[in-house]
Amino acid sequence: MDKPHRIRRATGPGRPRNRAPGLVRAALLAAARRHIAAHGVGAACLRDIAHEAGVTPAMIAYHFGDKQGLYEAMLTETVGPVLAHLSAALTVDAEPDLELLLSRYVNTLAANPWLPQLIVREVFTEGGAFRARFIEGFAKRGGGLLIALIKHEQAAGRFRKDLDAKRAAQALLSLALFPFIALPVTREVFGMQTDAAWLKGHVADLARLYKDGMRAPARSRR
Amino acid sequence: MDKPHRIRRATGPGRPRNRAPGLVRAALLAAARRHIAAHGVGAACLRDIAHEAGVTPAMIAYHFGDKQGLYEAMLTETVGPVLAHLSAALTVDAEPDLELLLSRYVNTLAANPWLPQLIVREVFTEGGAFRARFIEGFAKRGGGLLIALIKHEQAAGRFRKDLDAKRAAQALLSLALFPFIALPVTREVFGMQTDAAWLKGHVADLARLYKDGMRAPARSRR
């Protein structure tokens, strides 16, 4: 009589193992990456993530324990490798080529558009658990590499020495990262694009602007 | 017998008008600004906002209707004026002074630290209601002013002409805005600070870097 649309204890659950092993787990991680990058961990809904992965929310508990477990797995398995790649792009052994370095950095960001979103959501924000780990485990090392690069160029006489290396490094990071962080705005206001052709000119312009701005004076006027 | 801690229908509610008129409203707006900037509209909790303002959540319904009404009031009454001030800083009438302009912009950001947080939370993110309004009502006009400024300098022969004005404007905005957007990181990694003394040197460095990077060649080599 009441609630005819709801069948109580009728058919029941079940129907496993049609899929390849690890497929559900991977689908959940991919869906979680997109949802968490778009809405943040707090606002991301497990039901939506599971629905996008084509399974029920209970699978998250089965494969990852709870929401935090899913978040951790996403960080270590999909964010970590990309951050490591980004860090490696900054590691210059012999002769640092600013334009090549910028190109690697920018193209990694363009190839993983969820990364800037995730950083915005989970790092540039008060009181996130990921924030401290990001700063300690990646930003300080990456920033240190950048500062060392500036100092190296200063010592080589290619960059002027009257500018604090930390500030110069911050400026370089601003130029490289901001357009991706602010993509919803820069795309509409400045015509920012993320295809290879556009990025090539973009990197060339950035490198030239920065190099000219940092160039040591040719020992003439001033 | 059951639940001795909960007094059922004992004292009852009430106790109005001890405060100055408009005080509750202002307190709610201030608390909302801080909570929404810190956690985003979606994750901000009305109970927490009301608690911080020293009233009950029902006051939000009374003064603003619902959560959306509180959000709208916050945008028009506290965010709008600061954005207008920021836009006015970009409006140069006679002779544009890049360093003065940067100084105004940066100091406004430093004086309202909730603004970069709010932009990060509500603009640099997919599918927010404020995002479209921010872009149409502020970013496009502000960006246009910046682009016009670059073109003016190019026409005057102070900036080189072989660089797209839109890209040059985007680079300038990157330098000015990113350190504040990423403050949790830039503070720890690059020693970013927001007091007047530090910002003064910061603005001077940024202006010099940008001007030198954009300077038109003195009609010699290359």
Added chain:
DNA sequence: CCTTTATTTAATCAAGCGATTAATTTGACG
């Protein structure tokens, strides 16, 4: 002193959330 109006409260509601559970199916192994 009585009435009225603006403000504020405690209590409650329905919806949505993360998490848990019992039931069920599939494949592997003997």
Added chain:
DNA sequence: CGTCAAATTAATCGCTTGATTAAATAAAGG
């Protein structure tokens, strides 16, 4: 062919959220 572990589901639980409501109070006006 029977047994068992792994994987999956529907259903449900407790909690938090945004919103609503009836009651209560202070001040103002007559």
